[in-house]
Amino acid sequence: MTAPELTGDSLIAGRRVTGTGDRLHAIAPATGETLEPGYSQIDVDQLREATRAAAEAFESFQALAPEAHAAFLDDVADEIDALGEDLIVRAVQETGLPVARLTGERTRTTNQLRMFAGVVRRGAFRGVRVDPAIPDREPLPRADIRQRKVPLGPVAVFGASNFPLAFSTAGGDTASALAAGCPVVFKAHSSHPGTSELVAGAIARVVAAHGLHPGVFSHIFGPGRTVGQALVSDPEIQAVGFTGSRSGGLSLVQAAQARPVPIPVYAEMSSVNPVFVFPGALEGDVAELASGYVTSALGSSGQLCTQPGSVFVPSGERGDAFVAAVSSAVDEAIGQTMLSPAIADAWRSGAETRDAHASVAARGSDGEGPNAPAPVIHATDLEAFVSNRVLQEEIFGAASLIVRYDDVAELPAAAARLEGQLTATLHIADDDADAARALLPVLERKAGRILANGWPTGVEVGHAIVHGGPFPATSDSRTTSVGSLAIERFLRPVAYQNLPDALLPEPLKDANPWGVPRLVDGLPEGEA
């Protein structure tokens, strides 16, 4: 079961490198079968080749003219699309996710690269500001000062298990770092190495075809505790992108802070994505509401960062009807294959713990294969929920918790007790507006994205999206890991004072040869 193009090697600055460590195999979660090839694990010396090459590549890569830079991103998108069925077939094998989901995820991944190509062409991300000299100002003349944002330098990106394409090799972290002008050293997730190798090969081919320094992109396999930690500690690395567990993210944050020169870590970690169903919303179609919830909570076997892990439902008849509708749908649900045996085991352990703290509202049946546990919905009341941290913890997978409340007036205080979240959702009707308005300020402090009358799964890639949020949803609430704003994570401002025009970087020259949007004295250039 080896696709001919898979080598089991790392790809360091354009060269295939066989690691000195053991070869690890992916396991097909649907069957438990071992997948070939085995992937050789590199050591810390081999890692240094990748980070050194990234550092060497930085100077030329960050200086690329916009069109060359954007065309590189566009061509990476095309090259990934050109992988065709081979990519989807391998991803299905390695993740157990359905073809339709993975095909959609590929579109999202390549569209995201193309979106960043557009961001690079437009150039607003360069943050150019010009404060012209005022030679006759009293008491002192004002110097000419110009500002732009420059890329931080080489970025380490860690692949996520649950999005083998959109949050992995060419996912949001890689795309936004490359768009910012940062070379990337990508550490593949061990659960989908073949998928990752295929995508990495596509990126490397485009790097070569464009004549870029090969250090712009490296793709490595290695143990997290040694190579992963060494990658974050490497002096050439200037920022880190990560999507995964809270423990995994926090260990990278710690390593980054312990460096002689600390660096930012953008870790997207855990979230239970509370959904608040208001009384008015239950006056409508309860069956449709329940169906939307079940689909969002159980889809992709619940393995989505924005899966609704808790839903707050009024007590009383209409709320009971909602719970009954949810229960009957979930009772008939069949477990879908989870991403890996380890993830299925962690899910079972979390669900068992919850059994001891909440009642079971509904439980489906086990699916086929070893890693498709029965989905489960628990129920509790608001008082138990707010006083019991265990009930507020994420269970990664097809589990969710219905929290019954008596009065919408209780919701703001309850929401204030929640940890930071990626999303918070309101289900409301017109009558609920005042109560919703009272809850909104709390949700703004707790979440990166607030939805009304929808479900948080299905993150749109665009300019206005925020996929981020207060700790522990992420390690840095000031950013997003999805959407065009994500590029700002990898930039910092530099000011240039009285530099001769010939020495100024292109976007700051008087003639503005790249045609980037600029602020002059704080206003868009051309405005009075």
Add this chain to the structure above:
Amino acid sequence: MTAPELTGDSLIAGRRVTGTGDRLHAIAPATGETLEPGYSQIDVDQLREATRAAAEAFESFQALAPEAHAAFLDDVADEIDALGEDLIVRAVQETGLPVARLTGERTRTTNQLRMFAGVVRRGAFRGVRVDPAIPDREPLPRADIRQRKVPLGPVAVFGASNFPLAFSTAGGDTASALAAGCPVVFKAHSSHPGTSELVAGAIARVVAAHGLHPGVFSHIFGPGRTVGQALVSDPEIQAVGFTGSRSGGLSLVQAAQARPVPIPVYAEMSSVNPVFVFPGALEGDVAELASGYVTSALGSSGQLCTQPGSVFVPSGERGDAFVAAVSSAVDEAIGQTMLSPAIADAWRSGAETRDAHASVAARGSDGEGPNAPAPVIHATDLEAFVSNRVLQEEIFGAASLIVRYDDVAELPAAAARLEGQLTATLHIADDDADAARALLPVLERKAGRILANGWPTGVEVGHAIVHGGPFPATSDSRTTSVGSLAIERFLRPVAYQNLPDALLPEPLKDANPWGVPRLVDGLPEGEA
């Protein structure tokens, strides 16, 4: 020597609070005299009153309409100006700085507040982005998603010793936090408590006059090791601004990272602000160049964040002439009073250490009073400099190091060995352009501001300035603590998906009632 309006108390949410701790007095550095009143130190319970009030004030303060918000900032500026001579007199007593310097610093401080009023009126800092719904998109409709930046919440600001106005009570950190919509708990620097109390009183009067929640601003005196650390650890505090020593900044960073919910710390710490004199620049007026250097290095007794602590000068005759001109100017220089006895002691200790590692090129005479040590310029060569960390360390005060080099080709590698800096300066003539171009990429990675043919002291407050830089110049290279971009330190993005217009915050409503600049599908609203 008590101005009638000074009470020696903290000001917590509009109330004068006498601390439970000892009363500490400022010392006039020029005379060693103890200044009245003594300032009572609060305890951690009293601190909690301030942080709780700030949290209570947050919801209404962050929702202020632009004009009310901007008028508040303008009026704070006016009220500080209205303190008149009393403020300057007290600041001179407490800091030993000259009247002209402090008068200029006050102008800078109040102009900065007015600049932020303009930023608030314009509204671009709200970062509004709208991606309208596309109901008929295939395969899935696109939701309406809108983004804005919201303030982080209450901010702790620590006053700096060296700028009793511009980096203290109503300085850049306070001004940018208030402009972002964040209440501020300000911990006064113990070396200029009276100056700080006067400014705090002005802010509090304007808070009251505008009918704002009094928790918008509190001003506290307390021991750093207990109250300062507790302030950073307080769960209500969401970000920290600090300007001071590396050890002080790092201890706050550590405290912030150790919290259950870590928060960002913007600490501006240490910098030697390298100046690279290229051979061509020495073909011009060497005396003027030397005079500019001496003025920048010795002004304000060298106690400026951007003081040029090292200057790289070519070997050979012209370089010798520069050093000779510097030496003769410094030999005649007289020590100016430093900010405090502790700072003068630390300077003496640093200068003595340097005596053991470099030769003395010039030394002035001690000034009047106990805390006005003789300025000193040391000299060394490039090889010694790059291999000796001691020579690269900042000596806060009127000391600087001339580093002689043989060939401009050596400069990029030497600069790459430097730590992160606030500024890097080039002195160049036309002939130096190629050599300067080779050095620039290194300087961009090392510094927040790059100057040509000027001196780094005298930081312009504007839209394009960057007063920041890579660690250890600051704890977060992605920002600036001076200029309008500083507001972004206290903001985070939130997205709103499919919210009814009535529930959207004002800047996101269809009608855009605040008239803020917005991006629609990534382009300025109104552009195609």
